[in-house]
Amino acid sequence: MFGPLSSLLTHDMAIDLGTANTLIHVSGSGIVVDEPSVVAYHVKDGRKRVIAVGKAAKEMQGRTPRSIQVVRPMRDGVIADFAVAEEMIKYFMRRVDRVSVFAKPKVIVCVPHGATAVEKRAIRQSVLSAGARTAGLIPEPIAAALGAGLEILGPQGCMIVDIGGGTTEVAVLSMGDIVYATSIRVGGDYMDETLVNYALDELSIHMGYRTAERIKNSLGTARIPEDGAGEKVSFQGRSKDGGHPAEVYISQRMIAEALRDPVDQIRRAVSTACHRIPPELSADLWENGIVLTGGGALLKEIDIALHEYSKLTVTIAEDPLKCVATGTGIALAMGKRLGPIIDFES
Ligand SMILES: Nc1ncnc2c1ncn2[C@@H]1O[C@H](COP(=O)(O)OP(=O)(O)OP(=O)(O)O)[C@@H](O)[C@H]1O
Ligand SMILES: [Mg+2]
CATH class of the missing domain: 3.90.640.10 (ATPase, substrate binding domain, subdomain 4)
Structure with missing residues (x-):
């Protein structure tokens, strides 16, 4: 009901709600929030009061008195603590805009490929409760590929390996959708x-x-x-x-x-993906290679380690920590051109 007026008063947002970091991308401005997904609480008489969110909360980790709890509300790319996740998202969204009933933003959030229907609903609900007008979901590997500058709508296959804080997602994409994807709890x-x-x-x-x-x-x-x-x-x-x-x-x-061990598990996930795809796509991967995104792409020689094992060319995306957020922003701008990939309700 606040649709058209709302979009004039607020910024639509693309959110990468990661296990380690939360980023918000706003069209025209780029990434405006880039903070650890951490919340610090003061607990007194059973009541919790947020005292820090993001970098300030992460600084406190491992050195707090008993009255202060430092919580990471995301685990393996999905919400582990709903109430804390909602507080965190609300805090970050308010840093972008003063969200009010008259100015609620349209939001797209990325979700791990392996997330269950219940986990997806929790992510959507937390963003709506934090003040979004609508909350669309996009699979993380597609966002990562868009953010890495890959042409995903064509028939040429490509492989994206996103090594995050909680999970590594390996996906082969073709014609704007996922042909094969796997997610391991290694990051x-x-x-x-x-x-x-x-x-x-x-x-x-x-x-x-x-x-x-x-x-x-x-x-x-x-x-x-x-x-x-x-x-x-x-x-x-x-x-x-x-x-x-x-x-x-x-x-x-x-x-x-x-x-x-973590490096071997990532290598094996890539190898399994290579074995599971149709031969035509294997030929494309031989041409195009693998693109690495996520913070783990910055681990020294991870590209060489994966090349030695798969024999494919391995490229580290520019600014790998920001690819998913940038790509979610691109998806928001592409809107209907991406077809049913952005899921606005389930
Ligand atoms: N130079 C580096 N070398 C190795 N790892 C790094 C480097 N820089 C950051 N990382 C790691 O990358 C991880 C964060 O990456 P990223 O922000 O992509 O994860 P996330 O999106 O929050 O997690 P997920 O996608 O699993 O939900 C952290 O574990 C961090 O320690
Ligand atoms: Mg991530």
Whole structure:
């Protein structure tokens, strides 16, 4: 009922509601919100009060008193905590616009290919409750491909591998739709976890998750260095034996060993996709190769690791952390040209 007036007063938004990061794209302005999907609460007498959202909340992770809870409401690309997710989305949407009953934006959100009907409904409902006029859903691999600049409407097949915080989605697209897709619960979070476990088992030190992420992002590599240990970095944690603060060194070789399992699982998902598609599309992939998106695409030598295994050309998309949000924005602008791919109700 507020349709035409509403669009004059507000900005339509494309939202990438990720396990690690939430981004909002607004046409004409680009990405206007880019924040960790984290909320910090103060809990008193059983009542919760939001004290920080995004970067400020992430800063508090792992170092809060008992009265403060730091929550990541998204898990594996879907909502794990509905109430917190809604608060977070509302907070970010208000940063873009003052959402009111007279000015409710039209919103498109991307959802993992593997999300169930219930999970999709929860995502749509949280965006509507946060103040959207309508909430359309688009499969994440299609958004990632659009954001990476791929021509998805033609008959030429392409493969997109989106390595996020919670999941890696491998998809083969043709004629604007998904021919094959798979999603594995392996992404940056699991890589951090393997590093934390490695530090405990091999270096006898409890490493914090934020330290693990920082080390993975700066020095992490998908392949064991060909000669020597590679670069080294020191970090602090709690010693396994005495429990006192301690400092040790970790090398790129050690990090690559720690990351071996997540990298192997991603390789295998790509290999399975290659085996499951029709031969005509295999021929297209031979020509076009694989495009990597998501934060995990920034892991050093992940492109080489995937090339060695699949023999396909592997390209890292420009600005891989932003592809899904940019692509969701492109989908919003394309509207009906994308046909039934954007699902406005279910
Ligand atoms: N340089 C880097 N090397 C390796 N990993 C990185 C790098 N930079 C960021 N990452 C990781 O990328 C992940 C975040 O990526 P992204 O924002 O694409 O995930 P997301 O969209 O929130 O998650 P999902 O798509 O699974 O819901 C984090 O785990 C982060 O640690
Ligand atoms: Mg993502």
